[in-house]
Amino acid sequence: MPEPTRPLHLSVALDRPGTYAAEPYVEAARLAERGRFDFVTLGDSFGPPRRGRGRLDALAVLARVAPATERIGLVPTVTTTHTEPFHVSSALATLDWASRGRAGWTVEVSTDDREAAVFGRREAPDAWAAWREAEAVADVVARLWDSWEDDAEIRDVASGRFVDRDKLHHVDFEGPGFSVRGPSIVPRPPQGRPVVAVDATAPAAQATAARHADVAYVRVGNPDDPRAAHAVRAARGDLRQRARAHGRDPGGHGGRLVVLASLPVALHAAADAVALADLVDRWYTDGVADGFHFRPQDPDRDLALLVDGTVPVLQHRGLLRGFYPGSTLREHLCLARPANRYATVRETTVRETA
Amino acid sequence: MTTRKRMHLAAHFPGVNNTTVWADPRAGSQIDFSSFEHLARVAERGLFDFFFLAEGLRLREHKGRLHDLDVVGRPESVTVLNALAAVTERLGLAATVNATFNEPYELARRLASLDHLSGGRAAWNVVTSSDAFTGENFRRGGYLDRADRYTRAAEFVATARELWDSWLPHSSGADGTPRPFVHRGRHFSVSGTFDVPRSPQGHPVVIQAGDSEEGREFAASAADVVFTRHGTLEAGRAFYADVKGRLAAYGRRPEELKIMPGVTFVLGDTAAEAQEKADVIREQQVSPQTAILTLEQVWGRDLSAYDPDGPLPDVDPDPEGRLTQGRVPLGDPFAVAAKWRALSEAKGLSIRQTVIEATGRQSFIGTPRQVAARMDEFVTEEAADGFILVPHLTPGGLDDFVERVVPLLQERGAFRAEHSGSTLRDHLGLPLPVWKG
Numbered sequence: 001m002p003e004p005t006r007p008l009h010l011s012v013a014l015d016r017p018g019t020y021a022a023e024p025y026v027e028a029a030r031l032a033e034r035g036r037f038d039f040v041t042l043g044d045s046f047g048p049p050r051r052g053r054g055r056l057d058a059l060a061v062l063a064r065v066a067p068a069t070e071r072i073g074l075v076p077t078v079t080t081t082h083t084e085p086f087h088v089s090s091a092l093a094t095l096d097w098a099s100r101g102r103a104g105w106t107v108e109v110s111t112d113d114r115e116a117a118v119f120g121r122r123e124a125p126d127a128w129a130a131w132r133e134a135e136a137v138a139d140v141v142a143r144l145w146d147s148w149e150d151d152a153e154i155r156d157v158a159s160g161r162f163v164d165r166d167k168l169h170h171v172d173f174e175g176p177g178f179s180v181r182g183p184s185i186v187p188r189p190p191q192g193r194p195v196v197a198v199d200a201t202a203p204a205a206q207a208t209a210a211r212h213a214d215v216a217y218v219r220v221g222n223p224d225d226p227r228a229a230h231a232v233r234a235a236r237g238d239l240r241q242r243a244r245a246h247g248r249d250p251g252g253h254g255g256r257l258v259v260l261a262s263l264p265v266a267l268h269a270a271a272d273a274v275a276l277a278d279l280v281d282r283w284y285t286d287g288v289a290d291g292f293h294f295r296p297q298d299p300d301r302d303l304a305l306l307v308d309g310t311v312p313v314l315q316h317r318g319l320l321r322g323f324y325p326g327s328t329l330r331e332h333l334c335l336a337r338p339a340n341r342y343a344t345v346r347e348t349t350v351r352e353t354a
Numbered sequence: 355m356t357t358r359k360r361m362h363l364a365a366h367f368p369g370v371n372n373t374t375v376w377a378d379p380r381a382g383s384q385i386d387f388s389s390f391e392h393l394a395r396v397a398e399r400g401l402f403d404f405f406f407l408a409e410g411l412r413l414r415e416h417k418g419r420l421h422d423l424d425v426v427g428r429p430e431s432v433t434v435l436n437a438l439a440a441v442t443e444r445l446g447l448a449a450t451v452n453a454t455f456n457e458p459y460e461l462a463r464r465l466a467s468l469d470h471l472s473g474g475r476a477a478w479n480v481v482t483s484s485d486a487f488t489g490e491n492f493r494r495g496g497y498l499d500r501a502d503r504y505t506r507a508a509e510f511v512a513t514a515r516e517l518w519d520s521w522l523p524h525s526s527g528a529d530g531t532p533r534p535f536v537h538r539g540r541h542f543s544v545s546g547t548f549d550v551p552r553s554p555q556g557h558p559v560v561i562q563a564g565d566s567e568e569g570r571e572f573a574a575s576a577a578d579v580v581f582t583r584h585g586t587l588e589a590g591r592a593f594y595a596d597v598k599g600r601l602a603a604y605g606r607r608p609e610e611l612k613i614m615p616g617v618t619f620v621l622g623d624t625a626a627e628a629q630e631k632a633d634v635i636r637e638q639q640v641s642p643q644t645a646i647l648t649l650e651q652v653w654g655r656d657l658s659a660y661d662p663d664g665p666l667p668d669v670d671p672d673p674e675g676r677l678t679q680g681r682v683p684l685g686d687p688f689a690v691a692a693k694w695r696a697l698s699e700a701k702g703l704s705i706r707q708t709v710i711e712a713t714g715r716q717s718f719i720g721t722p723r724q725v726a727a728r729m730d731e732f733v734t735e736e737a738a739d740g741f742i743l744v745p746h747l748t749p750g751g752l753d754d755f756v757e758r759v760v761p762l763l764q765e766r767g768a769f770r771a772e773h774s775g776s777t778l779r780d781h782l783g784l785p786l787p788v789w790k791g
Contacts, residue, residue: 018529020470020529020550020551021470021471021473022439022440022470022471022472022473026440046459046460046463047549048532048546048547048549049532049547049549052531052532054529054532054548054549054550054551055549055550056463056466056467056470056471056550057463057464057467059433060432060433060436060464060467060468060471061436061467061471063433063434063436063437064436064437064439064440064471064472065440066387066437066440067387067391067437067438067440067441068440082457082460083460084455084456084492084493085493086411086491086492087430087455087456090429090430091430091432091433093429093430094429094430094433094434095433097385097386097387097429098387098429098433098434098437099437100387114546114547117544117545117546118459118544118545118546119457119459119460119544120542120543120544120545121457148427153426153427155376155377157377159643160377160423160641160642160643160644161422161423161643162376162422162423162424162425162426163420163422163426163427164422165419165420165422168413168420168426177493178492178493179490179495180490180491180492181412181490181491182491183413183420184427185410185411185412185413185427185428185430186385186427186428186429186430187385187427
């Protein structure tokens with residue numbers, strides 16, 4: 001089986017409302033891992049249950065999944081509107097430690113009045129205000145991940161020092177309606193920064209995606225609509241252009257932005273799985289997207305057909321790798337481990353004063 | 355006939371105090387998941403009731419700089435415990451989470467999620483914080499009056515329980531039906547529909563830590579377990595009687611609240627060997643630098659010019675000179691200083707020796723048989739219902755205890771020979787909470 005030079009990125013949503021035990025999530029993640037998906041996602045919100053079916057905290061579920069899997073990336077949704085940025089940063093860094101470098105974060109906002117009412121602290125903001133705040137939260141969370149340099153822990157017995165405190169940094173961040181002093185309580189996680197993902201379908205989310213996301217999803221309602229591929233291609237082009245405006249190199253190693261077409265899937269037979277592989281092949285070969293995020297209609301049926309039907313076809317055609325070449329989510333996504341912004345500051349200062 | 359009183363045991367992951375010895379060659383990572391997994395698996399092998407994680411929300415500072423002599427940094431508790439649920443089957447999983455810097459809906463949901471994902475093993479150690487120093491990391495920031503800390507914590511716990519009770523249970527044992535909730539109180543005004551069904555334990559176990567008057571009353575009214583610290587049998591008995599005596603006022607029976615002091619231990623093949631090891635550990639815990647820092651905490655002055663192997667300073671403490679932030683003061687500085695001077699003069703101790711002597715020795719030192727007997731005595735004499743063991747080494751600090759002491763406790767009939775149930779409430783002998791719809 002030939003190995004592709006430019007990897008196709010595949011991910012799948014594990015959402016299964018009304019499931020509260022760990023096992024179905026663990027089994028699904030293992031199955032996706034067998035299919036060599038880059039990562040699984042799990043959505044979350046503070047909204048009410050739908051049709052009597054509730055959901056668990058997404059980050060909790062994927063933390064439970066982490067020790068039961070080895071390679072697959074784990075990307076929960078964590079919202080920014082009613083949560084504490086400091087806690088969000090700590091929990092995601094901890095997921096990265098518990099998964100040994102496989103954590104990601106889908107940034108999401110809460111704009112519903114019902115979400116605001118369960119906190120009772122503020123009115124629900126509109127989407128634009130919520131995403132402006134989310135952008136600031138994504139910024140401070142990344143700063144908190146950087147607030148420990150990688151080699152801050154020294155355990156120097158002679159001087160009695162556990163850490164070199166010059167390598168821990170206050171972040172002193174002022175955001176809209178919040179401020180954070182830092183440093184993080186959690187040492188810098190294995191990936192430096194867990195992978196940040198944003199659903200960039202809504203216009204209000206696009207600035208955050210262009211600035212802070214490593215992965216952007218572009219939602220497609222109906223993949224069979226002949227205009228769908230064009231819409232995704234246009235959205236990808238727009239996001240990459242906006243990323244460049246922020247000084248990023250969206251196709252390169254520094255500042256890379258992976259744009260995934262997020263498709264609903266409902267696979268009823270092997271033929272459907274092959275048809276999906278054809279679509280993936282076509283879109284990917286045409287440069288429509290860097291990969292795909294599948295949203296199964298039926299979590300059991302569709303994932304099984306994706307892994308046993310769609311994936312083998314793509315591997316056979318040399319589009320999809322048959323193994324994980326790396327061990328962290330960043331490695332799966334060809335994202336460089338980010339340099340620590342505070343380490344750079346110090347080196348520059350030293351150079352200037354030298 | 356009375357049944358033999360059996361103790362409960364919990365394992366505290368070694369934390370960010372100077373009791374955790376990081377300089378020992380056997381000391382492993384304080385952050386790698388493998389360290390947490392090792393300690394949790396050992397605790398489960400030892401049939402412990404639960405595994406306990408403390409919390410930190412601001413790195414401590416001393417003289418305006420980050421405190422660098424002790425372990426610094428740790429993971430976020432609830433996330434680690436969800437991961438540990440994957441590698442353990444019976445062990446309870448207790449997270450310390452602050453009631454001041456969280457909101458009831460979100461935290462109730464996270465704890466209910468942990469309880470579901472672990473099959474009924476979640477516990478929440480409720481702590482409160484009032485300091486603006488910690489608040490600088492949070493939206494709510496600011497300062498909460500000491501009196502308000504416990505009213506907020508009590509209302510927080512009550513609100514969480516309303517959420518945990520909000521689904522209408524289904525007679526067939528299915529997940530039940532979500533129902534709207536409304537809570538209008540002094541600290542929280544929230545309404546909506548909780549999206550997690552009642553969890554396997556009904557309510558996660560609630561732990562309260564802290565010995566203050568407000569803390570005791572809060573424990574008596576709302577907690578399932580008290581995490582306390584009482585060195586002597588006599589002090590433990592007094593605390594035990596006091597707290598258990600408060601339960602009746604809340605319509606609760608004494609066995610509905612378990613009192614578990616945090617304790618340390620050192621084992622040796624002989625009593626003399628154990629004592630020698632204990633002395634070495636105390637020296638590791640109080641390095642020369644830590645001795646000076648501890649002194650500075652009391653004196654409120656920069657004492658970096660003093661020799662840790664020399665005599666105590668003759669200057670008096672500066673009660674205004676608060677050099678340390680993010681940790682609890684050791685008490686009235688003049689009283690502490692006077693006590694330490696007297697100790698130093700009476701025994702001819704240096705600064706470091708004084709700090710070693712004055713800041714606490716290990717709770718149980720001896721052969722495994724001596725330690726087992728002494729722990730059993732605390733329980734049968736009603737100074738405790740069990741213990742939260744605080745090892746001094748990560749991750750192997752509990753290995754010897756489980757290997758050598760647990761079998762002796764079992765042999766005495768002082769500790770279980772197997773887990774009789776699967777939830778933490780089962781282990782602690784706590785009933786399922788009554789559903790209050």
